[in-house]
Amino acid sequence: MAPRSSSRSVKRIVLLGAPGVGKGTQAEILSSECRIPHISAGDLLRDEVARKTKLGLQAKAFMDDGKLVPDELVIEMMKPHLSGSFILDGFPRTLEQARELDRIVKLTHVVELTAPTDVLIKRLTGRWTCTKCGGIFHESQHDISKCGKCGGKLYQRDDQKPDVVKKRLATYGELTMPLSAFYKRMKLLKQVESLGAPETVAEKIRHALGGKAC
Ligand SMILES: [Zn+2]
Numbered sequence: 001m002a003p004r005s006s007s008r009s010v011k012r013i014v015l016l017g018a019p020g021v022g023k024g025t026q027a028e029i030l031s032s033e034c035r036i037p038h039i040s041a042g043d044l045l046r047d048e049v050a051r052k053t054k055l056g057l058q059a060k061a062f063m064d065d066g067k068l069v070p071d072e073l074v075i076e077m078m079k080p081h082l083s084g085s086f087i088l089d090g091f092p093r094t095l096e097q098a099r100e101l102d103r104i105v106k107l108t109h110v111v112e113l114t115a116p117t118d119v120l121i122k123r124l125t126g127r128w129t130c131t132k133c134g135g136i137f138h139e140s141q142h143d144i145s146k147c148g149k150c151g152g153k154l155y156q157r158d159d160q161k162p163d164v165v166k167k168r169l170a171t172y173g174e175l176t177m178p179l180s181a182f183y184k185r186m187k188l189l190k191q192v193e194s195l196g197a198p199e200t201v202a203e204k205i206r207h208a209l210g211g212k213a214c
Pocket of ligand 1: 130131132133134135147149150151152
């Protein structure tokens with residue numbers, strides 16, 4: 001068992017929340033404020049897939065189908081990143097992953113972002129990705145005829161299509177309810193409603209972390 005660190009400088013934060021709830025955005029804000037790495041499981045996975053690593057190829061079949069990648073694969077991918085301070089986003093996603101994470105390292109904070117399902121569906125299905133630079137644009141805020149950064153053509157990733165989105169949200173709900181309960185029992189869980197401007201939500205997270213994030 002890893003010792004729970006008493007050092008005030010070490011922050012091992014997990015951000016929980018359904019796809020589309022704004023974990024990535026909030027992790028970025030916290031990361032730049034506290035100068036600690038933001039580790040996005042989704043970005044790591046997409047990177048493995050793009051580089052066609054053994055792990056990436058195995059994971060791809062599940063992702064294309066809107067399914068979660070199996071625990072063993074995810075843990076194998078995350079392990080090298082779990083030292084020092086970090087903000088985890090998209091991991092852990094299942095009770096088994098949470099238990100394994102607890103065996104590897106002791107967390108200092110868990111923040112769960114919440115939002116109504118219809119809001120999440122609206123946010124997720126309106127996203128378009130640039131074929132050239134990978135930039136993501138929401139149709140409610142951008143002209144989607146071309147990329148606002150590089151002029152490239154935009155398309156909807158498989159995981160941005162309505163059927164896949166609904167399946168992802170349902171899967172997320174089933175798997176993570178026990179996860180919140182797990183962290184609640186460990187007295188680590190703080191819930192924050194993720195509605196409104198990113199800065200408004202960031203302020204609520206700071207409050208949940210005890211007034212000051214770092
Ligand atoms: Zn672009």
